[in-house]
Amino acid sequence: MTQHADWGTLDPFYEGLAGKVVMGRPVANAGFLDALLRRDPFPRYHFYLESERLAAMQSQELERRHPTLHARGAFVVDTWAALPHALATNRFHAFHLSDCHNRPGPMVRLRNLHAPDIFPITATTHSLSFQEFKRHVLAHLWQGVTPRDCTVCTSRAAEKVMQGYYGWLREAYGLGNALFREPTLEIVPLGVEPKAYLAPDPAEKRWLREMLAAHESDEKVQGGLAIPKDAVMLLALGRVSPGLKMDLLPVVRAVQRLVVKGRDPSSLCLVVAGSMPAKDPYLDLLQALARNIGLTVRRVPRPDEGLKRTLLAAADIFISPSDNVQETFGLTILEAGASGLPVIASDWDGYRDLVASEGENATGILVRTFGRQEQSPMDDAMGSILPGDVHHLRLAQSTAVDVAALARAIETLASDEPLRQAMGRRAHERVTGQFSWDHVVERHLALWDELWTRTVDEDAARKATPPFELPYGRIFGWHPSAKLNGLIVQTSRSGENVYRGREFPQVYADLDGWLPEQALKPLLVLARKPRPAAELVQRLAAAQSLTPEEAERLALWALKHDLLEIVE
Template sequence: MSHSKRIWGTLDPFFEPGPVLGRKVANVKFLGALLKLDLFDEYHFFLADRRQGNALREHLQKVVPELLEDGRIALFDRRELPGCIARTPYHCFHLSDCITSQPHMARMRNKYSRAFFPVTGTIHSLSYADFGGAFLRHLWPGNTARDAIVCSSRPGQVAVENFFEWLRESYSLDVSHFPAPGLAHIPLGVESDVLTPGEPSKEHAEDGGTIRLLVFGRISHHSKMDLLPLVRALHRLFANGLDPASVELVLAGWAADEDDFIPTLKDYVANAGVCMSLRLRPTEAEKVELFRSADIFVSVADNPQETFGITLVEAGAFGLPVVASDYDGYRDIIIDGETGLLVETIGPDATPDVDVLAPVTFDNQYHLLLAQRTVVEIPALAHALRMLIESASLRRSMGDAARQRIEKHFSWPVVVRQYAALWEELWKRPVEEEPFRDIPHPQALPYGRIFGHYTSRSLSPDMVVRAGRTGEAFYRGKDFPTLYSGMSMIIDPELTKKLVFLARKPVDTGSLIRKFMEVEPTLDKNSAHYHVLWSLKHDILERDRD
């Protein structure tokens, strides 16, 4: 599909202030890579409010000021979507999270766009108790071959497939009437040109040096990973003869100051004889220093909140070998025995107690219940750690292989080009557009149908109206009805004056709307109908009671 301009659109800022979490980092880095690679002529953001717009503009001014100065980035109010989609040939719309608005974006495209551009969204954490409803929204008759959910890992893709299978079984939904979007696999990435190995700064274990194990991420027993199995694995090594002074555990990442898990962890580590240093909420510069000063990266995820594992990719970019649990997207990133070592895990095949409890408890509570029955085998973990602690050559070879793998498969330019290829491929899929135009989304409320009985009557084609006193003054420029913030995207005062002219004598609304659309061909029937009702509300028109 080709147009005079290639325009990329989204409903999301891809930029969020606040605590540094994996989803936020992935989104902002994707956006930066997309804009720096600059594959499109324009980039349109349809945002929820002015605060979002101001924050994004400030961020973009730091990242790609030249695109802002050239007018190639446009920030819109989300209420402008219908009009923009109707008149703009978008190449694609991509959302930062498939959970939020992707099906409703597809519905809006179906209704207003001249050509059905691809609509895509990305998965992040998938394990929240209310996500069944979010994925149910994806099963609706308006899905087309140009709609896709982008899965950052193959295990994550299987989880989405399982969602759809479970929902269809639960609601008896026939796949032919309730299709799902397509699924594509594209990983997250890192800035491999920024995250690079440092110069060796110390001697290694065979020369009596201390081997530094780095754990980086959310520090929480109910989110991402339980660290106690790692401590037990180190204690096992010490009991089997490894010198405790030869190993330092560096724990870094995000945790709340008031979290009572940190003191408990410190006591546990001290009792096990492990030398540990703790670095909370490091800056980007401190993060780079932490990775470059480490010898081995360790991540023993046991929590279904984890879907991909961006820290493992970062570790590979820094040339670190990884010891990780054989869990979720980790096995997409690590080639066992080549770029790191994967430790086998054991988990339940059914969770009936959590299934019932999760919808009425906090996410940290049910995630803890799930994680505490997911086993990262401690003997195998200890064995993997010992292999890398005792062999500098193995660390170097695995670290070098990890760096090469990241550059080839997980650098952001490589990842963004995969998205561009996906959007091109989706365009090639044939879609017969007209049958999709008027398919409503079953979870988008038909407000008129549900609440239409609240008013005394509805605006019917045979209702006779005429210009009101305010309307006549407005037409002559002697009165100025109030147009609230946000309404200027919906109501055009100059068009309203044409309504006054057409209704200078009593006329039924059916005829009035038909004539209105004849003199203003850009109006659709719904917009014309809205202008009439707004004019009645503000005394520009009034019902003729004679």
């Protein structure tokens, strides 16, 4: 790739991971940015964030993580207010947003207004099922969108969901293809750092379990982490919630089937780790049902990164019977593969891209799922009323993971250590070869290069106005008594004092980058004698290389603060 332009974003990618459960979108975003900066394909990296406080935090985090790049001046960190000037004065190879919720439509509008080049704007999918997302997706559809703008889908499932969104919104709102274009869709998965995970042999696993048993007194580990001797350790890791990830009761029911058929329940141990409340009726119920059949369950709320990776390395089987529509990828599946674990997962959404379940290259077992014959108008309507987690719970409880098939999968892997090891080795090889962050970043670089080759009607894109953008002048422009252009103005006494350095104007902090303060004194000089405001604005714009809008903005501000006055 030719290093001819910079890279930019509206997002920090580093979302304050310290002290938090390092799973899902935050860890994926941080992993992507670290890999991109390690590859270092661009001259500079621009971050435009909501506030100066967030910008300062981002600068510190970039310096801490990437001191060499920071020392070379590779990072530009500023606020959203600086975007128009930054787009006009810098050339960008691409802008990439960490989530397709995060304003790709408005970013396209700003690019079309200010940037000399129609560079690619890309945004990655994560959870797509919450009600507010339809509003974000609606802002994807407008005439200024070009073939260089792309929604990066992390899986075939995410691509199909986005196709469904675009098609449904066009139908529901009567949007034609010509006036309401959509971003293109391309598939690039998320990734992991395979070297960061252990893929131990059986002897190393035994040692790790002895080390985990030392956590008996750790208040975060409920019930301790001593795994029964010779038990096969099943690990479920992620958001532990039947409303936001998966229901683990079918796992207990599957083990119950095996116990009825003669399996000793002490030969299995289920470790449940991840984001969960300290006290949770659901988990208490899960543990009570497991206790009734003799199955040991260990709970590990909010493990830190080190403990999470140790759990993955110590486990024998990774199990994830997801049934929730918010799941579109499954980063924990990759983490399990990097740790050399075979996977038992539901045949569900993005999991199908991550688990090879057939033939000699199988890395795990996908368990079939069952859903509704027809859509439910009642569930759809209640989605706009109920809290998101309640609505997702109801949807998930209408999806059934085949418990009998789940039991067979557990029995197959629990009874065959060589098979577990073989699948685990293949999973590690698959993740290393296809899903490392270095590989994922190369795919993004290739995508951004390819997007530049697509033909764009620049004139049409720049003239287009998006429907999500409220036209304040059109709707509220009749509020003032008169327009500036009809006035005769001159410098006031206060304006003369400012010009001579006897007074100083009061400019609010949030006007930084919006008000061309450097042109204030030239404005006051030009207005020493009465002039038509239209002429004053025109002459100021020409003399100070301002747009007419910027010059008019400054003149109105000066009039507001009594630096200019009206000549009656």
